[in-house]
Amino acid sequence: MTILQDTHLIPPSTFIWQALATVPDKTIPPDWIGWLSDRGSLTQRLIDASVNRFAVEVIDQIETKPTESEAQALKIGRETPVYSRQVLLLGNGKPWVFARSIMPLSTLTGRLQFLRNIDSQPLGALLFRDPSMTRGPVEAAFLSAERAHLPDKLSHIKVPLWGRRSVFRLDQKPLLVSEIFLPDFKPYNQKPSLGFTT
Template sequence: MYQEPSWRSLLSHSDRSVPKQWRDWLLDTGSLTQRLIDASENTLTVQIINQRIDIPRFTEQRALKLPPRRLTMIREVVLLANSTPWVYARSIIPLTTLTGRLRKLRHLDNQPLGALLFRDPTMTREAVEVACHTKVNAKLPTTLLGGLQKSLWGRRSVFRLDAKPLLVSEVFLPDFKPYNQTLHFGFAGAP
């Protein structure tokens, strides 16, 4: 039986609960998309896995304060650097958010959602939550897990555009090595 990972506010994670090499990537409140573009030397691409209208998972409903069984648009993508999968992203967008000028979110195709979010002057972001994903609770496409030996770290936030909510979850995949990126590009948090 599938059990979702335990999403927690960053304030509830002690320094020891999040490995040092991950802290900088998980705690960063800026655009992960832009940071990955920089770290990949501008080779970042978006591969759509799935986009559909469906009922989100229980913890996603709770994060968005949705009533049970409310339909949303669910978009799952992989962010690749030099054709290597670095990040799995899952966005939950209530249908009520996809109205007016935000209708464009239905047709992002291979555009990164993060680029659009951080360009929007009405964007606000709630607290970042983090979770450790294991073989038991990592509900990701099996092709992305490879021979998963260790845990995968992820983060999620509720964003608001024009005060309308959407949830973005990002999970760092096995081929992404945060210490390589932080050392090479001089970001804080290098081991």
């Protein structure tokens, strides 16, 4: 697969979640590499890119079952009950990122019960402030809209989307955070130097 010089173009095929380190060279367009590989807080990157015009819109927070892919990432059974939090991360009033966080109910015990009630606070900011936080490898994907499991309010989106996800641990308890970049987010329009950390 050849490297894409024009990031308005998309790769000729989609691919599902895989460790970023195993994605073949030149698969990811240059403008996307930093956004997908950064191990810092995406929340902070978006705050910087929007010049502080950032907001979180909660779509839903419910108990449900994980998808097969989510269960595999968390190393839990497909029928394990989880708490799902779906939000839009807005930059300059536009939906830039769809974020889906999956937390086994066993994670939401003790002091971590507060994660059920964070409302419109950005989860990323809370994770990166927690001294017990550890993060697993970053996985990347170029997903069809269907595979991205977009909520109904984003059903008008039909194009493939770049995404990344990681398993985080707080007090050694896992949660999975998936971040799907939406069409209104244009990586080539953002500041070129946002302090990426790899």
